[in-house]
Structure formats: C-alpha cells, structure tokens
Amino acid sequence: MSKLSAVHSARVDTIATAVLTVATTGEGFFEITDDVAEFVERIKARAGAVLLYLKHTSASLVIQENADADVRTDLVTALNRLAPARAGWVHDVEGPDDMPAHIKSMLDGVALHVPVVDGGLALGTWQGIYVAEHRTQSHQRTVVLQFIGSCQ
Amino acid sequence: MSKLSAVHSARVDTIATAVLTVATTGEGFFEITDDVAEFVERIKARAGAVLLYLKHTSASLVIQENADADVRTDLVTALNRLAPARAGWVHDVEGPDDMPAHIKSMLDGVALHVPVVDGGLALGTWQGIYVAEHRTQSHQRTVVLQFIGSCQ
Amino acid sequence: MSKLSAVHSARVDTIATAVLTVATTGEGFFEITDDVAEFVERIKARAGAVLLYLKHTSASLVIQENADADVRTDLVTALNRLAPARAGWVHDVEGPDDMPAHIKSMLDGVALHVPVVDGGLALGTWQGIYVAEHRTQSHQRTVVLQFIGSCQ
Numbered sequence: 348m349s350k351l352s353a354v355h356s357a358r359v360d361t362i363a364t365a366v367l368t369v370a371t372t373g374e375g376f377f378e379i380t381d382d383v384a385e386f387v388e389r390i391k392a393r394a395g396a397v398l399l400y401l402k403h404t405s406a407s408l409v410i411q412e413n414a415d416a417d418v419r420t421d422l423v424t425a426l427n428r429l430a431p432a433r434a435g436w437v438h439d440v441e442g443p444d445d446m447p448a449h450i451k452s453m454l455d456g457v458a459l460h461v462p463v464v465d466g467g468l469a470l471g472t473w474q475g476i477y478v479a480e481h482r483t484q485s486h487q488r489t490v491v492l493q494f495i496g497s498c499q
Numbered sequence: 500m501s502k503l504s505a506v507h508s509a510r511v512d513t514i515a516t517a518v519l520t521v522a523t524t525g526e527g528f529f530e531i532t533d534d535v536a537e538f539v540e541r542i543k544a545r546a547g548a549v550l551l552y553l554k555h556t557s558a559s560l561v562i563q564e565n566a567d568a569d570v571r572t573d574l575v576t577a578l579n580r581l582a583p584a585r586a587g588w589v590h591d592v593e594g595p596d597d598m599p600a601h602i603k604s605m606l607d608g609v610a611l612h613v614p615v616v617d618g619g620l621a622l623g624t625w626q627g628i629y630v631a632e633h634r635t636q637s638h639q640r641t642v643v644l645q646f647i648g649s650c651q
Numbered sequence: 652m653s654k655l656s657a658v659h660s661a662r663v664d665t666i667a668t669a670v671l672t673v674a675t676t677g678e679g680f681f682e683i684t685d686d687v688a689e690f691v692e693r694i695k696a697r698a699g700a701v702l703l704y705l706k707h708t709s710a711s712l713v714i715q716e717n718a719d720a721d722v723r724t725d726l727v728t729a730l731n732r733l734a735p736a737r738a739g740w741v742h743d744v745e746g747p748d749d750m751p752a753h754i755k756s757m758l759d760g761v762a763l764h765v766p767v768v769d770g771g772l773a774l775g776t777w778q779g780i781y782v783a784e785h786r787t788q789s790h791q792r793t794v795v796l797q798f799i800g801s802c803q
Contacts, residue, residue, distance in 0.1 A: 348522040370652040402775030417590035438721035459610040471554030500674040569742035611762040623706030
C-alpha cells in the first residue's frame, strides 16, 4: 500500500558549492547536521537537494539516529565485527586500522543527498547527518556540499 | 575496456518534489518502482534524475532484482547474518529488532537516485526500487521524491 | 570542530547524459575515473555534479583508494567473507556466485555522485571511481553518466 502526494514544482536556478572541514578525534560518529543547515540558510535555498561528498577512502557519510548515543556506539561495534583488524589483510603498511577503514568506507559510502523543502533540510524526526571516522587517530576530513535547486 | 557514448544535453528547468508514503507489513522488501514511474509521468519529465530519500533510520532504499522473489528472501537472510538480534548491543530499549535495523539502514543507505532518459526511468532490465523494512512490525515509511531536469 | 568555507554559486543550465559501457573480466574492481573525467571535459562542465548509475544488480559502483592495489584485493576478500558462496541461499539457479553478488551489490550500492568544481572532478587525492564486478565471469556493464550544473 503506497500513496503519492501532490507535486510541488519550482524553477531550478542555482548550483551552490562550499567545503566543510571536519576535525575528527578518532573512530566514531561526528554530527554535521547544523553545518549543512547553515549552508542551506546562507544561500537562501528554497527547494532542491543538498549533495554531500566526502573526499576520503577511510571514513564515510552516514544518516543515522541522533537521539540515543548508544546507537552510534553499537554502529561502531557492528562495523568492527564486519571489518575486523588483523584479519589477514594483505594491505597493512598503514597500520592495522587502515584496511578495516577502507572496507567500512566502501560499505557505508561517501556520497549522499538530503532534500531541501520549504527552505529547510527535509530530515526525518530522528535523523542526523554524520561523518563516520573509521581510523583510530584524529583526522581532518573534507566534505563538498552542493545545493541544486531554487533559491529566494 | 570501456566505451563512452555520444552525449545528449538539455536545458534544466524544473525541480519537482512529492512525498510517497509506504505501508510496510514488517521485515522485507516493498517495491515502489510503479510509484516512482507515476511521479515521473505526472510531471512529464524528459531528461534528468529522480532523487529518492527515506526519512527513517531503521529502513532503507535498495535497488535490486525484481524477477526471482527468492533473491529478496536471501537478502533478508544475509542482512540478519550481518546484523543479528541479541548480539550484545547496548541500545535495546526499543526491542531486539531495533539496533539490527539501524545497522542494516546504515549498510544499505537511505538516499539514491535513478536516471530519467527519454521520459522514463532508466532502470536495468532486472532492477526494481524497494523500501527495505528492517523492523519486525508494520510501519508507515515516508520517501521524498524529487526530479531535477527538463520537463515537456 | 567543523568549518564551512565561502560559497560559490552559479546558474544551473545543463543536464547532459551519456552511457558508459565497461567490459569486466570477472570478480574485481575496474577503474572508470578517466572515462568520467572525459565526459566532464567533453561537455565543458564548470560547476555541478556527475551522477553515476549502474544498471545491474550483481555489480556495484564504489569510490575507493587508487594507490595500493592490495586494497582492492582485500576489498574483494572482505566482500566474500560478508557474502560467501554456498551459504544456504535459496536462490541458486544462476550459479553459486550469483546470490553473493546480489548481496554485495546491495551493500555497496549502484548510485552515487561526484562533485565537479572548477571544471574538474573534485575527487580526493587517493580516490578513484570503480565498477565492482561481483560475478565470476566477464560481463558488459552499463553506467549512466549525468551532469547537472553549469557549462562553459
């Protein structure tokens, strides 16, 4: 059972691009929802989509629950079970956490979008946008933010 | 060995947005290909892309085979092996199926796009678009559909 | 700690579409970065995004490290551990490598985008774009390339 709403159409006029730099402090989830919302507000976006792209192969972009922090703890545990360190990987010149980080990055992905509706991010009630750091050490991570759609 | 075809270009004019509500009946795959095709037809889209975004953290959007239903059965089995219930998760206040559902949602993702070419969805022969419900119980799931491109 | 750069805006004018055909030689990663860069050059794209879509359910699109080939070897190993052949799958009419290929395709995904900034792909230093073939045999794989943004 599915139901399609009425359609709202607007004229596309703008491609806007900015770069978000995120300082991670090692393995875990780092929320960037407020940064993405600031980007949308600054360009006065009305309707369209924000495209997010992470320029790395050992971290990811993830949409996940922003309520109970235990969820992110368990997500880290789950990723470590799926891609354990010291599991006979050929690639180990960059440390035991590097190859697992590449696997996690492949599974979670580095590109996604979030809709913009009525001038704001159309996230679900419990959704936040995160950079998932898969390396043990701190890193500077770069996210390319782009809006395609109509602005005020 | 790869080969790039001729390019077809058109003028982008439209961002169109609608909301698709999907009633799931518990764990499994629920096809929405016809709903997305209806959206494309209704707005008379010609060339561009449909962006799909699921506003939840315990379900996913998945492109998969729409021929043999056994494939979807095995996909559910595979996800349960990758993210089993009662595997020592810290987050268990919402029931034993909730944390596994968050993990599956992270692995499969909640955002994707499908190209529109010559006025129709450019899906592969065996591809269907699915909402993957990862919770045990029925849920109402919301998908934001957006078209960016040229219309008639 | 995060920091948002200045925003660069341009007028969206173009949706350009081409089809890339990739001949794979069985399980492994096949780089298409140069093909996607050629597409961007040919249409004189300036600012926007390239959307990539793979029309198959037993292969994937993956952004991964293009430096040490051992990484791709380990990624194949990791996928085979996550989705092993002969693991009691119901769907086995197309051979023991088919159902694992569907699972890997679901986990890695078939749709992604890469930003275009200043007329070129805004990939990270170590990032390449790959078709991941999950079947044992050679296949012809079709990728729909689309650019949305501003051209010269």
